[in-house]
Amino acid sequence: MVVTADHNDVLTTKATRVPRVDDGVRKLMDDMVETMFSANGVGxxxxxxxxxxxVIVLRVENQIYQLANPExxxxxxxxxxxEGCLSVPGLVGDVTRCLRVVAKGVNRHGKEIRVKGDGLLARAIQHEIDHLDGILFTSRAVEGSLREIVKEEVPDVVTAV
Structure with a gap:
């Protein structure tokens, strides 16, 4: 899978609910996890x-989360x-998010689950749900905080979510 760049309309359009988790959705989740790992992403x-x-996938503290229809x-x-974003490479900005969240969704087995998180997990959940609503982190960034980064700076910022 290839990560879509920020000029693609799919990134600014509200995504469609998954009617049910089937083999196709599970394959999508698995492929997304592989792509996320390859790109060194958090989500x-x-x-x-x-x-x-x-559909979102997350990797925080060696735990993998896969959710369809998260809310x-x-x-x-x-x-x-x-925050950074795999779809907006080379750009980072400060974003205010909730510190603690609870999200619900459907796991890869079709069961409704709840995911509680704080810190980075909370930030990643919110960032990925924003993608599903057609919102990029750049529109939530604190005014004046967006900046370009070079590869050498990446360890000093949050890994792209």
């Missing part, structure tokens, strides 16, 4: 690989920090 949304479905259930506190 990936289906629109980022040119698939207009509400935010609870959002508490604030955190502001740097």
């Amino acid at each position: 990936l949304a289906a629109p980022q690989v040119n698939v207009p479905w509400r 935010m259930v609870r959002c508490e506190g604030d955190q502001t920090g740097p």
